[in-house]
């Protein structure tokens with residue numbers, strides 16, 4: 518089953534504190550953005566990539582695409598103030614497809630078997646996201662005091678890719694925009710329409726490069742994969 522993917526890449530990387538878009542930082546001598554793009558470039562089922570970018574970074578990103586021979590990018594629309602705006606900008610620029618994936622450009626270690634499973638479930642059920650089970654004991658804390666220990670069995674840490682029938686995500690994004698609702702992932706926008714969202718178990722390796730220590734994990738993952 519074929520799909521197109523939206524990669525929001527227009528963030529600032531404030532928590533990384535690198536003074537530049539963190540996606541340009543290198544892991545094993547290659548930009549994080551390129552590691553992510555190469556997964557989709559080499560996936561035969563992926564028929565198009567949409568990258569949300571900052572206007573002032575577009576030329577640099579286009580040069581990277583050429584240098585690393587990334588050929589599937591169909592458009593680089595302007596990103597927005599928040600991640601959701603960046604994703605919406607791509608969705609609005611796209612032609613109708615059956616299945617669309619949204620994947621953080623900052624998660625370079627996603628694997629093709631997980632992508633394939635998400636696409637399969639999205640086709641069958643309409644909406645599905647990747648996640649991993651919470652590993653630690655989970656507690657609700659307020660003002661430095663434990664309020665309650667939460668049953669870990671029902672808690673998952675949510676990742677991307679998040680896969681949808683295109684019409685459903687487009688509708689959910691349009692409604693959220695009209696109502697001024699801002700979510701931290703695409704599933705929230707679909708959930709609030711009353712549509713069931715399914716989950717596929719992913720891996721802890723599919724970490725988002727968010728803070729400086731994530732780069733150390735990233736280098737370690739690459740080293741292990743290259744051995």
Ligand SMILES: Nc1ccn([C@@H]2O[C@H](COP(=O)(O)OP(=O)(O)OP(=O)(O)O)[C@@H](O)[C@H]2O)c(=O)n1
Nearest residue numbers: 525526527528529530531532598599603622623
């Ligand atoms: N306005 C935004 C904000 C984020 N993103 C993208 O969404 C993904 C996940 O966001 P996050 O990790 O929060 O990235 P940043 O916004 O760059 O980081 P920070 O929140 O630390 O500033 C990243 O690939 C980022 O480039 C985006 O396209 N547009």
Ligand SMILES: C[C@](O)(CO)[C@H](O)COP(=O)(O)O
Nearest residue numbers: 600621675676677701702725
């Ligand atoms: C979509 C996401 O990756 C799910 O964990 C996440 O919400 C992205 O942005 P955040 O700013 O790190 O929450």
